[in-house]
Amino acid sequence: MKPTIHTIGNHAGEEVTIGCWLANKRSSGKIAFMQLRDGTGFIQGVVVKAEVGEELFQQVKGLGQESSLYVTGVVQADDRAPSGYELTVKNVEVIQHAEDYPITPKEHGTEFLMDHRHLWIRSSKQHAVLRIRDVIINATYRFYHERGFTKVDPPILTANSAEGTTELFHTKYFDEDAFLSQSGQLYMEAAAMAFQRVYSFGPTFRAEKSKTRRHLIEFWMIEPEMAFVDHEESLEIQEEYVSYLAQAVLNEAKAELKVLGRDTEQLEKIKAPFARITYKEAIERLQAKDYEIKWGEDLGAPHETELANQFDTPVFITHWPKDIKAFYMKPDPENEDVVLCADLIAPEGYGEIIGGSQRIDDYSLMEERFKEHDLSDDAYRWYLQLREYGSVPHSGFGLGLERTVAWLSGTEHVRETIPFPRLLNRLYP
The missing domain is CATH 2.40.50.140 (Nucleic acid-binding proteins)
Known part of the structure; x- marks a missing residue:
């Protein structure tokens, strides 16, 4: 060569x-x-x-x-x-010979740089961020391949929502309605019943009208699903995976981290096991810091940052109220008001990077959840059948690639962690 x-x-x-x-x-x-x-x-x-x-x-x-x-x-x-x-x-x-290149060494506004994203990715810092993204992607493939997972690709066009929300992009699929996928999870559950341990890695879409530094309209998710794995084992796999990614970036992207001025001491702290608190304890910790939040309310970015700052490692927040989580999450046998789930919160204000849970494996309970959430039997019949033919305990989670890249690279906004970001008011270039 x-x-x-x-x-x-x-x-x-x-x-x-x-x-x-x-x-x-x-x-x-x-x-x-x-x-x-x-x-x-x-x-x-x-x-x-x-x-x-x-x-x-x-x-x-x-x-x-x-x-x-x-x-x-x-x-x-x-x-x-x-x-x-x-x-x-x-x-x-x-x-x-190039003349009058638009992006000069002087300062440019964000909108100007985003309008010239096709050129901006040539700059040293943008180049470094996207190289770190590549390191994380390759490390992901190695991690799951070494542990016997099979990669399965779920569809991008679907007839339903993974979480029963309305934040979907609608399109026509010949003479019927279809949506751009917001998660491959349901399909990965089906794949886990065939291959035991599987993962997907692909684009997902949320029609969420958010302008925060943590949100994109189109983003990439890594979504493992594991048969015969309970909530506790899933947490262990998650922290092992995130630790693996951090080590890969430290070992394989030294030059890029230097270009970005990343504090590598922070990355060296990312080693399993991670801190764990329950949702109930999280609320108590926030109230002790004078945050006005009650049990049953979702956590916002300031809450996540406050909690993350109390620990040296990423922190799992487990056992959330059933009413604010997705329909497929398994209730805690010791307290059915909460579910066996966890969000993993990254340090340094980067927020949630993983959401996961043990899934409901009981046919009758899942059927009950369908009714509670008014889910279409026609659209979800295949998903219910997974509990009818050889159902087993199983768990899974989803890691957002762009948020993870932002955190590990020390990049403030997720728009710089994907080559061509899709934002609320941006579809160009």
Whole structure:
């Protein structure tokens, strides 16, 4: 394979040619410094006028930001360089000379940058965030493959809602109604009855009119479902998974974390087991801090942040009131007013990253829930049948990829953790 900036350390002392773009440049009378990127990383190219001649030196000085190039040079070790290497340039071949690149080193407003998202992802910090996203995705596949899970892909077009909500995107499926999926969970429960331990990884959609830094209209979810697994074992798998992701980012994205200025000491604390409190205890802790919240009310972002700040690790909030959780969650046998579920709250104000529960496995109880939630028997008959033919205890959860990327990378807003975000008022580019 041709050398890249990522692998350039394998060619120290050698002359190489790389395809790249000019991210930035500066020059003095005798030396020009080219900040080069090739999609795998960034490196500085040093152009010495006395070595390359007047014509090439002036050509380099006249190049516009984001011009595409073939740059030939000798790889030199340099401890001061972020990559540990720099390139002593011998020749530059211009592929395309770019002029008036919209995103300059000066400050730009968020709306301007979002309008130019197709170009913004080239910048060093955006590049680093999306590289960390890739590390998390690959770590996810490794984690579940190593533990015997089978990846199953649920449909994106569905005839029903996973949680009985109205926050769905409606479309027509020939002569009947259909919706964009807000979760693959129900289908993954069916898959778990066939393969025992499964997971899905795909896009989900919520027509939720929210503008917070934690919300996207289109986002990606990792959703495992596990037969013969109870609530407690599910929590252990969740904390093992999140710890695995944190270690992967620490080990495989050192350069990206440095670019982002991420406090890695915070990431080093993410090791199982995690803190656990019940919903009841969470309410008591909040009331002790003078928050006006009562048992039975949902938690908002300030509540989650307050609770997270009380612990060094992510914290599970377990045993929520049945009335504010989804219809499929199994009641606690010791207190049927609450269900066997948990939300995992990330530290540093990043909020909920996982929601999960043990699922109802009793046919009669699920049928009762259908009636309570006025669920269509025609649309959900197949889901009820899972309790009719070989039902077993089973549990599952969903991890939001973008929130997790935001947390582990230290990025404030989830819009920067997905290549092309879909927001309440944004469908472009």
